[in-house]
Each structure stands twice: as C-alpha cells, then as structure tokens.
Amino acid sequence: MQRPNCEDFRSLFVNDIPLMDMRAPVEFTQGAFPTSVSRPLMTDDERAAVGTCYKNKGQQEAIKLGHELVHGEVKAQRVAQWKAFCEANPSGYLYCFRGGLRSQITQQWLKEAGIDFPFITGGYKALRRFLIDTIDEIAQKPTMIVAGNTGNGKTIMINELTNGIDLEGAAHHRGSSFGRFVTPQRTQIAFENDLAIQMLKKQARDVERFIYEDEGKSIGCVMVPLSLQATMKQSPIAVIEDPIDVRLDRLLDDYVITMQRDYVAHYGEEQGWILFEEYLEKGMFNIRKRLGLERHQEILDAQKHAIKVMQSTGSVSDHDGWLVPLLEQYYDPMYTYQLSKKAERIVFRGDYQAVKAWFEAQ
Structure with missing residues (x-):
C-alpha cells in the first residue's frame, strides 16, 4: 500500500478492514485497533535483544541478530500464521510501528511463500495519529449531552440514537463504582482508538451533530480526551427523569443479574459466584468514605444477605434492600x-x- 491519505485511513476503519499487527505482544497489549490481530515478527524478548543490539552496534548488526533469532522452524511457524491470516483476509493489510523494517521483512517472507500482501506505510504510528486527530476534529462538531441520575438508561439511549457516541462502551466501563465488567477495562490508547472509530462510522452516515453521555474527566481508569471534555462542558443538556422503580429495575439488571451471569459464564459456577460477590463488595468499598462507615456497613450487610438469598433460591428481590x-x-x-x-x-x-x-x- 502506498502512503495512505486521510481518506484511505478513514476507509480502513469505517469498513472494518482486517489488520495484521507485526509489533511485539507488549506493544499490541498497550494499544491496538478493533480489527487488528497480533501476529508478531518477534517476541517481546527477541525485540528487546534486537533493540539493545541496535543501540550498541547499529542497524546492520541488529538486522543480522533478528534473522538469527527468527529462522528455521521458528520462522516457518510464524510465516504459516501470517499466510493463514492473509488467505482468510485477502482485503486486509499488515503493519508494524512505523511501516519500516518489520513490515518490509514480513512482506518479503510472505512473497517467498507465494503471497503478495500490502503493508501500511507509516504503520501504527500514522494510523494512531489519524485517530487522535479525528477525535480533536469531531469534538468541535455540534454536541448535546444526555444526563440523568443513575439508572435512568443514559447509555441505553446513546446506543439507540443514530448520532449517539458510547463513551462507556469505548472505555469498557460504566463509569461508576460498580462500573467494571468481568473482562478488564481497555487501555487509554485502546479507548481512544475505539472512540475515534465510532466517530468515523457515525460521520460516514452523515451525522454532523453528536450526543454524548454526561461524564466526568475519567471513566474508570481512562481519561476523556481533553478536546472532547472542553466541548462537553459547554454543550446543552437533556435530563432523563424516570421513576425510581424503573431505575431500580435497570440497576438490578446491570449490577446483579447480568454481572452474576457473566461471572459464572466466564469462571464457572463456584468461582463465578465468589468473584461476583467480590465485585459487589468492592463497589461498596470504593464509596465507603462518602457513605460514612456506619451507613456503608448497613448497606453492605443488606447486599451480602441479598447475595445469599439469590444463590440459595434464585430470587433477586432482596437486592432492593441495598x-x-x-x-x-x-x-x-x-x-x-x-x-x-x-x-x-x-x-x-x-x-x-x-x-x-x-x-x-x-
């Protein structure tokens, strides 16, 4: 692939084009794109060794060491993985950090295996820069905010509106003390990447006015981009005001029914119940100072009682008690x-x- 312009990058993300990430696993873990899969040229240890060699002895010695580390059966196994990806995703691309040596070596080895597969010039760094710029650009568009007390269904509404941008979905966190999910929250980089891609997809459907949920500076452990924070602080607000019984039903489903089901599905019956209880207890622990210790203990006791009843009888009605x-x-x-x-x-x-x-x- 020749050096892509902005429209080329836009098309990659809007159309969910499969991407093969040649960076080391640690780089991928720190941040990747939703449609990318990790198929590294080198392991973390191999990359570290080559990097040290490059620093001490220069590029040619580093390249030589890389070929010594990745050869024979190791090389054959990795090329086979790349070939399988290319055959399964003929419309895809590969990339490394800057679209340099790792991409070129991978492309060359694939050609030797009979596959001509394009790489993205500029690599991950160029794609990432494009997405950061996208957030800053779209943050300047006309914006509205949906607000309301906990349980009013703000995130549900965001996902039902054609111009809604789901910040909490991008963060993989619901933004409250009980906001985490069974699987870990996304990194800051992955959050920003997902957010920018949401924006691009909405823009591709001719959305020009965007709606966000009322959020603070952070959602769990990730920060809302500064440009978007600034816009949200000045935007008009619509407030949902549902009755408390409707809100309780939503919280019961979010915090209790769904989370218990997901923990058991992920960890098995026994461990799932243990971790589900720990999740609820941790949510209470996070707000103990604001509640006051006495009130915190009362609500926590009611929570523990509700969990015991739920586990023994299947009834969730006691959860109203906390x-x-x-x-x-x-x-x-x-x-x-x-x-x-x-x-x-x-x-x-x-x-x-x-x-x-x-x-x-x-």
Whole structure:
C-alpha cells in the first residue's frame, strides 16, 4: 500500500478492514485497533535483544541478530500464521510501528511463500495519529449531552440514537463504582482508538451533530480526551427523569443479574459466584468514605444477605434492600448536586421516551 491519505485511513476503519499487527505482544497489549490481530515478527524478548543490539552496534548488526533469532522452524511457524491470516483476509493489510523494517521483512517472507500482501506505510504510528486527530476534529462538531441520575438508561439511549457516541462502551466501563465488567477495562490508547472509530462510522452516515453521555474527566481508569471534555462542558443538556422503580429495575439488571451471569459464564459456577460477590463488595468499598462507615456497613450487610438469598433460591428481590439506599443516600444526592452546577445548560427534562423523542426531533 502506498502512503495512505486521510481518506484511505478513514476507509480502513469505517469498513472494518482486517489488520495484521507485526509489533511485539507488549506493544499490541498497550494499544491496538478493533480489527487488528497480533501476529508478531518477534517476541517481546527477541525485540528487546534486537533493540539493545541496535543501540550498541547499529542497524546492520541488529538486522543480522533478528534473522538469527527468527529462522528455521521458528520462522516457518510464524510465516504459516501470517499466510493463514492473509488467505482468510485477502482485503486486509499488515503493519508494524512505523511501516519500516518489520513490515518490509514480513512482506518479503510472505512473497517467498507465494503471497503478495500490502503493508501500511507509516504503520501504527500514522494510523494512531489519524485517530487522535479525528477525535480533536469531531469534538468541535455540534454536541448535546444526555444526563440523568443513575439508572435512568443514559447509555441505553446513546446506543439507540443514530448520532449517539458510547463513551462507556469505548472505555469498557460504566463509569461508576460498580462500573467494571468481568473482562478488564481497555487501555487509554485502546479507548481512544475505539472512540475515534465510532466517530468515523457515525460521520460516514452523515451525522454532523453528536450526543454524548454526561461524564466526568475519567471513566474508570481512562481519561476523556481533553478536546472532547472542553466541548462537553459547554454543550446543552437533556435530563432523563424516570421513576425510581424503573431505575431500580435497570440497576438490578446491570449490577446483579447480568454481572452474576457473566461471572459464572466466564469462571464457572463456584468461582463465578465468589468473584461476583467480590465485585459487589468492592463497589461498596470504593464509596465507603462518602457513605460514612456506619451507613456503608448497613448497606453492605443488606447486599451480602441479598447475595445469599439469590444463590440459595434464585430470587433477586432482596437486592432492593441495598440498591434503594444506594440510590437515595449516595447516587441521587451526589448527581443532583453535580447537575445543579450545570443548570444553565439544561434545555429539556422528561422521562426516557420523552427525552429520546426530543433528541430525535433536533
């Protein structure tokens, strides 16, 4: 592939083109693209050895060492993996960090195996730069915010609206004390990559006004990009105001039913239940100071009782015993205070359906 222009990069991401990442596993783990798979030219240890050689002895000696480390059966196994990817994804591309030696060597070895497969000039670094610029560019577009107390279905609405951008989905975290999922949260780089690709796909459908969920500076352990933070702080807000029983049903499904099912599916029955209970207990531990120790212990005891009943009988009704005070004594006062500081930007209030209809009419 010749040096791509912005439209070429845009097409890669909008059309979910398969990408083969030749960087070392540690580089891939730090941040990759949603459609990329790790098929490294070198392992982490091999890359470190070659890097040290390059620093001490120069490029030619480093290349020589690389060929010594990756040869014979090791080379044959890796080329076979690359060949399988290329045959399964004929429209794809390969890339390394800058589109340099690793890409060129991989491409050459594939040619020797009978496959001519393109690599991306500029590599990961150029793709990443394009996505960062995309966030900064789209952050300047007209923006609206959906707000509301915990359990009002803000994320659900974002995903139902054609111009909604799911920040929490990109972060793989729901943004609260109980916000993590069974699988780990994404890295900052992976979060930004996913966010930018969401934006590109919406833009490709002619979306020019974007809707985001009301968030702070961070979602779990990732930071919302500064350019987007600045825009969100100035944007008009629509507030969902659903009855508490509707909100409780959503929280029960999010925090309890879905998480218990996912933990058991991921870890098995016995370990899944243990980790599910730890997840809920950790959520309470995170807010103990704001609740006060006495109130924290009362709600925690109610939570533990509800889990025992759920495990022995399958009933989830006892979870109201801790979810109700969690809403009334912690989440609602905190969010009401935060929203009061944004009162001048609130342009609409209503229940879920009313707010959704209002957004769709804009």
